[in-house]
Amino acid sequence: MRRLPVAWRGPITLVGGGLTLLAIVLAIAGRSLAPHDPFAVSTLQFQPPGASHWLGTDDLGRDTLSGVLSGARVSLLVGFVTAATAALIGATVGGIAGFYGGLVDDLLMRLTELVQIAPRFFLAVLVAALFGPSVVILTILLAITFWPLTARLVRAQVLSLRQREYVIAARAIGLTESRILLRHVLPNVVGIILVTAALQVGSAIIVEASLGFLGLGDRSMISWGYMLNDAQPFLRVAWWMSVFPGLALVLTILGVNLFADALYAAWDPGRRSRLAV
Amino acid sequence: MTRYVLRRLVQAVPLLVGVLVLTFVLIHLAPGDPVRILGGDGGDAAYYATMREKFGLDRSLPEQLVVYLGSALHGDFGYSYVQRRPVFEVIADRVPATSVLMLTALAASTSLGIWLGAIAARRAERAADRTITVGTLIGGATPAFFLGQVLVIVFAGMLGWFPVSGMGAARGVTPGFPQFLDLLWHLVLPVTTLGVLQLALVTRLTRAGLIDALREEYARTATAKGLSTTAVLRRHALPNALLPVVTVIGSHFGTVLTGAVLTEIIFAWPGLGRLLFDATLTRDYPLLMALFLVASLSVIVANLVTDVAYGAFDPRVRLS
Numbered sequence: 001m002r003r004l005p006v007a008w009r010g011p012i013t014l015v016g017g018g019l020t021l022l023a024i025v026l027a028i029a030g031r032s033l034a035p036h037d038p039f040a041v042s043t044l045q046f047q048p049p050g051a052s053h054w055l056g057t058d059d060l061g062r063d064t065l066s067g068v069l070s071g072a073r074v075s076l077l078v079g080f081v082t083a084a085t086a087a088l089i090g091a092t093v094g095g096i097a098g099f100y101g102g103l104v105d106d107l108l109m110r111l112t113e114l115v116q117i118a119p120r121f122f123l124a125v126l127v128a129a130l131f132g133p134s135v136v137i138l139t140i141l142l143a144i145t146f147w148p149l150t151a152r153l154v155r156a157q158v159l160s161l162r163q164r165e166y167v168i169a170a171r172a173i174g175l176t177e178s179r180i181l182l183r184h185v186l187p188n189v190v191g192i193i194l195v196t197a198a199l200q201v202g203s204a205i206i207v208e209a210s211l212g213f214l215g216l217g218d219r220s221m222i223s224w225g226y227m228l229n230d231a232q233p234f235l236r237v238a239w240w241m242s243v244f245p246g247l248a249l250v251l252t253i254l255g256v257n258l259f260a261d262a263l264y265a266a267w268d269p270g271r272r273s274r275l276a277v
Numbered sequence: 278m279t280r281y282v283l284r285r286l287v288q289a290v291p292l293l294v295g296v297l298v299l300t301f302v303l304i305h306l307a308p309g310d311p312v313r314i315l316g317g318d319g320g321d322a323a324y325y326a327t328m329r330e331k332f333g334l335d336r337s338l339p340e341q342l343v344v345y346l347g348s349a350l351h352g353d354f355g356y357s358y359v360q361r362r363p364v365f366e367v368i369a370d371r372v373p374a375t376s377v378l379m380l381t382a383l384a385a386s387t388s389l390g391i392w393l394g395a396i397a398a399r400r401a402e403r404a405a406d407r408t409i410t411v412g413t414l415i416g417g418a419t420p421a422f423f424l425g426q427v428l429v430i431v432f433a434g435m436l437g438w439f440p441v442s443g444m445g446a447a448r449g450v451t452p453g454f455p456q457f458l459d460l461l462w463h464l465v466l467p468v469t470t471l472g473v474l475q476l477a478l479v480t481r482l483t484r485a486g487l488i489d490a491l492r493e494e495y496a497r498t499a500t501a502k503g504l505s506t507t508a509v510l511r512r513h514a515l516p517n518a519l520l521p522v523v524t525v526i527g528s529h530f531g532t533v534l535t536g537a538v539l540t541e542i543i544f545a546w547p548g549l550g551r552l553l554f555d556a557t558l559t560r561d562y563p564l565l566m567a568l569f570l571v572a573s574l575s576v577i578v579a580n581l582v583t584d585v586a587y588g589a590f591d592p593r594v595r596l597s
Contacts, residue, residue, distance in 0.1 A: 114295045119572040121535035122553065126300070126565065129557040130307030206420050210539055213422045214554065228423060232543070235426055236434040243430070246423035254418035 013262035019255020026072035034066035056240035074223035082204035085143035087197040090150025098158030120145040128216035191267040198260035296573045355563035375548030386472035394483025416477035425470040425543035442545035486518030527583025
């Protein structure tokens with residue numbers, strides 16, 4: 001096996017990678033690891049953490065541990081699909097704007113600014129309230145609001161690449177514009193696209209959980225935000241209802257952020273550890 | 278400078294119109310009928326028709342949009358369906374509470390963040406620095422609503438030090454200084470909830486900026502001519518390190534606004550965030566659209582202020 005590049009070694013990558021991996025495993029297998037059905041109500045309400053229910057039970061007697069284990073799926077799904085879709089849209093828009101320039105560039109950049117100004121969270125709240133809570137609609141909306149950052153970064157990169165000698169040379173030997181864009185320019189912006197996408201996974205997870213917390217999450221799937229929403233009226237009675245799903249959320253976001261950071265350091269060794277938010 | 282600011286404001290107008298059209302279309306695409314929410318499900322068709330006519334909901338969508346944009350340009354945002362008052366008044370009532378919350382959180386997190394960042398940079402790679410860095414990482418990964426819940430559990434529940442909700446005690450507070458103290462007491466938990474993310478960000482940026490600045494030649498020169506580390510840090514490195522901090526505070530204004538919405542809901546703070554939430558649940562369209570406009574406008578203004586401040590702090594930056 002090849003050794004990891006220098007920037008990939010060290011505690012940040014290890015902790016970030018480990019937590020991300022754990023979250024992914026939970027997203028796939030958490031439901032089958034759960035000791036109970038996370039939706040199953042019982043008469044054992046507000047049980048503190050103990051031998052029968054390790055993380056206690058909620059106001060309807062549902063097992064907190066099972067909820068925490070099953071809740072990873074929604075978070076990770078929304079986080080990764082949003083980031084990937086936004087990367088795709090952003091790279092396309094930014095690539096076209098930067099490469100073709102002129103009127104196309106102007107139009108696309110105005111559009112980018114418009115989307116960037118639109119308050120993402122307000123929109124998400126509005127859409128969830130108006131169209132009903134749905135993971136699919138939320139993911140589409142988030143992807144639509146997350147792409148401008150990628151578009152701007154890619155455009156800036158493509159603008160400078162366009163002037164490089166090898167691109168001019170490629171044009172001189174008669175390659176088509178689209179071929180130059182896809183074969184010669186795109187490979188040089190993949191790094192920035194990946195890093196931005198990784199950074200956005202954490203942000204998308206936070207928005208999804210925030211909506212869940214407001215009671216605007218998809219109630220057909222258990223999620224950590226949903227559990228925190230349930231916990232709000234009972235904070236003084238049953239702290240475990242809030243603390244355990246909240247910790248799961250924090251550790252997941254922390255892991256993804258640290259991982260994105262390691263990716264950034266690997267991509268740009270000159271600026272080690274930008275430390276994502 | 279004045280021309281620059283004016284031009285930026287003029288450029289913002291199409292953006293704001295775009296935001297309005299977007300929300301208008303979105304709201305009208307959604308299922309749900311405001312007339313039924315207002316009048317209940319039991320009314321007859323004639324009653325609904327009268328209400329539709331009264332609120333202009335019987336006209337075509339493009340017509341409604343033109344009417345709305347026209348009056349919005351005159352500063353008239355219509356009447357709130359639910360509160361039956363001009364939207365402008367409803368919003369104006371809530372601005373002070375949100376402003377107090379956001380400005381206190383911004384001021385506290387910025388000053389504390391610069392202080393912590395300076396400590397970390399001075400003791401780079403040592404225990405204090407590592408503790409602060411790990412703290413910023415965890416702070417940056419903690420969503421406001423969870424932090425708020427933990428603060429309520431510990432400080433309001435277990436210790437009973439701070440109030441759980443509201444902006445002031447309901448009665449028994451004399452106006453003047455005691456009232457101010459009461460407000461501060463109610464502010465502690467919400468401000469902490471809202472400020473931690475920003476604190477993490479400012480600390481981290483200050484630290485990184487200072488460490489870079491201390492490696493520069495002017496810092497070495499200052500040390501060589503005998504200045505103490507503190508003096509080099511404060512007089513030479515800090516002004517340069519704070520530039521990126523200014524930009525980031527400005528560009529994160531939208532995030533702070535979002536945080537304020539969640540914080541207000543946790544602590545029953547009577548500001549714009551709660552208003553947005555209530556307006557969403559009752560489908561109060563005119564209020565919703567105006568709130569969107571206010572949110573977008575504040576983001577645009579925050580960006581502009583940031584750019585102007587950047588130019589003021591760094592004479593090398595020319596605004597044009």
